[in-house]
Amino acid sequence: MEYVIHEERRLSFFEKYLTGWVILCIGVGIALGKLFPQVAVVLDQISIYQVSIPIAICLFFMMYPIMVKIDFAEVIKAGKTPKPVILTLFVNWCVKPFTMLAIAWLFLGVLFKG
Secondary structure (H helix, E strand, O other): OOOOOOOOOOOOHHHHOHHHHHHHHHHHHHHHHHHOHHHHHHHHHOEEOOEEHHHHHHHHHHHHHHHHOOOHHHHHHHHOOHHHHHHHHHHHHHHHHHHHHHHHHHHHHHHOOO
């Protein structure tokens, strides 16, 4: 007879008290807004085409790990071998935008023109 051992996954301290962390962050945000109202004015001025850059950056960092299910221990390991990281950044930021531009031009400027 074989016995299968299942590992029980425990919640981390952060995950276990997530509701408390959210409430704490809301409270800190309200307190900072009351104590330093000029910070909100400065942050509001940092925008491009009426898109708040600080909010866009925060939303990115809030949603991206959830979408890709990042294991942050692996991120630290990746930092120790920079060649693949640099190659990925180069392709994503230097090659792909021009590829997308070429594909958009092909479809919108040539195939489906007028």
